[in-house]
Amino acid sequence: MSGQQPDRDGFPQVFQPLSGDDPTTIAGYRLAAKLGAGGMGKVYLSYTPGGRPVAIKVIRPEFGEDPEFRRRFAQEVQSAQRVQGLFTAPVIDADTDGAQPWLATAYVPGPSLADAVVAHGALPVEAVLLLIAGMAEALHVIHGAGIVHRDLKPSNVLLAADGPRVIDFGIAYAADATSLTGSGVTIGTPSFMAPEQAAGRRVTAATDIFALGQVAAYAATGSPAFGEGTSHGVLYRIVHEEPDLSGVPARLTELVTRCLAKDPDARPSIPEIIALCQAANAETVLRRPEDWLPAPVAADITVRAAAPAPVQTPPPPAAAPSVGYTPTAPVRPAAPPSAATPPPGYGPAPAYQPTQPRRPQPQPQQPPQPYRTPAPAPSPMHAHAYAPTHVPPGYPGAPAPRPPQRSGRRGALVALAAALVFTVGAGGTAYVMLKDKDQGKGQQAQGGTPSGSGNAGAGQNSSKPSAKADPKPVEYKGVNLTAGYHLTLSDEPMRPQQGEDGGYELSYDTGSYLDAESEGGQLVLLDPGQEGSLAACRADTRFSQTVYVNKLSKGRQVCVITGAGHVGLLTVQGFSPEDSTSKYITLDVTVWRNAISPASGH
Known part of the structure; x- marks a missing residue:
């Protein structure tokens, strides 16, 4: 998703609104958005009481029904909670016994990374070296906790x-034991298996080293080292x-080649991998600058940093609630919060039943009904539902707008006056329209243009100009x-x-990059497998x-x-060999001259 664009509600598409089959809370975590879904389950965005965002992965029900999966999952979660590396996403909470x-x-x-x-496109060499060195450090602490990742792949590496x-370490081990594997479910991604x-x-841990070599090749070239296709073909x-x-x-050749050795014992250790990265970088220490990633990838980080706020707990309604409205927290007299009762908005929402609207009909014989007692306070570990001050309209959890209330007598008078004005106005408008129509008929009969028609009349009497043909x-x-x-x-x-x-309009700079002209020129690197054409070049805006x-x-x-x-349209056909006296790229070039307006981009 490159450069996720805001959707109609103003949220980046990476933060998907919750749908009808998504939960609104998980053990007290109030969900703000859906981040994605995969073979193991769905991932949601939520917040801690201190406002820190967390990613919650909910395992698929089919896996949860398998006792062996639960046993292994609990074991791996306990081990994962001990993993505290600089290049891993720490596990901060879990429930291995719930439904x-x-x-x-x-x-x-x-x-x-995927x-x-x-x-x-592929990353520059310097970025790949920093990527692999960081992943090697992550594997060092993961293996130190007794965990083999088993599913190290580009989609499990976040930039x-x-x-x-490195994320999702240990989950594949739990899934590997489930009975689903006997019915055609494959654990792991074929293109990145050992x-x-x-x-x-x-x-063993060497299995992750093989996957690390595949990730390095993919990051540097944009393609898996063993190609793509059917699972059986790739695995063969x-x-x-x-x-x-x-x-x-x-x-990168030595690093990737050694990691992809068929014999696990022949693969390098993690210290050797870091040493290979340092040697390839021509420095004794790998220094990670703030801009270690290309600018377009860094822009994607900025988009994901603007996470939507968690869902706000709506207050009790000022008037009688509409059908289907169910408040999530009662209103109680102000009192200092105690240690046993979390402040409103944290933890699971207690049940609430409204008793009387703000303006009830006089009922002197009936005393006000008391509010129901809130549900017991959740444990501190699960009290994770941070409430913001505002939720944009249209996003899940936003309260529905209510029209202003008017008194019955005043509202009736205003409605009557509006009806009279509308009736008089409509009659006058109809008269003018009919009059203009009659005048237009008379003028058209004499070959003229109806009065007041302007360009509309001209457009009806003229044929639509044909679109300019594409250049050859x-x-x-x-x-x-x-x-x-x-x-x-x-x-x-x-x-x-x-x-x-x-x-010039395109140059091969001696700094090893293609460069567009400085005034009005742009380049667009098409995705692997994307068919290049004039229409594709006109439509793509990843300049x-x-x-x-x-x-x-x-x-x-x-x-x-x-x-x-x-x-x-440039199509790369090859590069100069290493023993060549000059450095060049072999290209097939297709040109459409005067295909767009000058200096107008698209």
């Missing part, structure tokens, strides 16, 4: 501003064939664009010209001035939008 098991972890405001690569976070895992052999290649590392940058594409095959050279899409024939400055070459692999496509109104 539906769940656990809560610290909320990490950042996209998963989402980032799909939206923005935060200060480094990666050979011993795919073959059903013993799983993992067990019997070598990975495709042709697109892996040279600085011009193709240039096998263009070798050398570092330090540029292309101008209006040239015919189009040939690389030396220089990186001036009136960038530069695209780093290490994000590109054979088959990747880049749209070029020029300020002069030309559109180009």
Whole structure:
């Protein structure tokens, strides 16, 4: 989701409103939004009493019904609560015995590695080195707690501003024992399994090292090391064939190759992995700057940091409640909160039944009915429902607007006056319309234009102009664009010209990136598998001035939008070999000249 756009309620799409089949609370945590769903269950956003956001994963009911799953899940949660690493999301609460098991972890405001690569392409080498070193530290503390992750993959790695976070460690072990595995349910992701895992052999900490190598290859190239396709085909290649590392940058080749050794004993240890990252970085210490991620990925972090506020507990209604309205907390006389009773808005909402509206009919013989006693206070661990001061209209939990109340006599008089004004106004309007219509008929009979019709009359008597036809594409095959050279899409024939400055429209900068012209030009890196076309280049708005070459692999496509109104589609066909005397990219280039308005973008 690259750069999640606000939806109609103003919330980023990453924070999905709760639907009818979603709970509103989990053991006292009042839910604010749904973060996602997967094979193990659904994940929701909630808050602690201090206002810190947490992610609550609710396990699927099918797993909760399996006794062996519950036993293993409880064991893994206890172990996971001991994991306190800088690059893990700590487990802060859980319920392994309830009707539906769940656990809560610290909320990490950042996209998963999978989402980032799909939206923005492969990461630069420096970012991959910092990513793998951070993940290695996470595995160090996970393995130290006696846990093997078993499902380390890009979607289980979150990219935060200060480094990666590894999540969901240990859950796959609990799921692996459930009876569902005997009915076709596969635990783990085929593209990132280790050979011993795919073959059903013993799983050890070295299994996670193999997955780490696959994650490194994916982050650097944008594609799995053993390809994609059916699960059986991918697993066969993992067990019997070598990975495709042709697109892996040279600085990462040794690290990835050693991690992907078929023999678990031949894979490097975690200290060796960190040493390999340091060596590839040409420094003895890996320093993590604040901008360790590319700018588009960092923008996704900003979006996820703006989490919606938790649902507010609505106050008692000022007037008689409408049908279907059920308040969640009673109004009681003000009193200092005691240790046994949490303040309003925390913990599970007690049942409340309204007794009398604010303006009841006189009933002197009936004394006011007392409010029901609130439910017992929850335990401190589960008292996690932070109440904000405002919930935007339309979001789950927002109170429905109520029309202002008027006295019966005054309201009737106002309604009567409005009816009279409407009747008089409607009669006058009808008269004017009929009069204009008759005049228009007379003028049209004489070949004129009806009075007051303006452009409307002209539009009815003229045919709609046809849309401008798309320009014909011009193709240039096998263009070798050398570092330090540029292309101008209006040239015919189009040939690389030396220089990186001036009136160029696309250059291969010696800093190893493609660069758009400085005035009105933009580049768009299309997603892997996205079909490049004029329509795709016109519609895509993920603009960038530069695209780093290490994000590109054979088959990747880049749209070029020029300020002069030309559109180009670059298809990468290859790169210069290491022993070449020059550094170049081989491209197929398709050009649509004058395809958009000059200097107007799209």
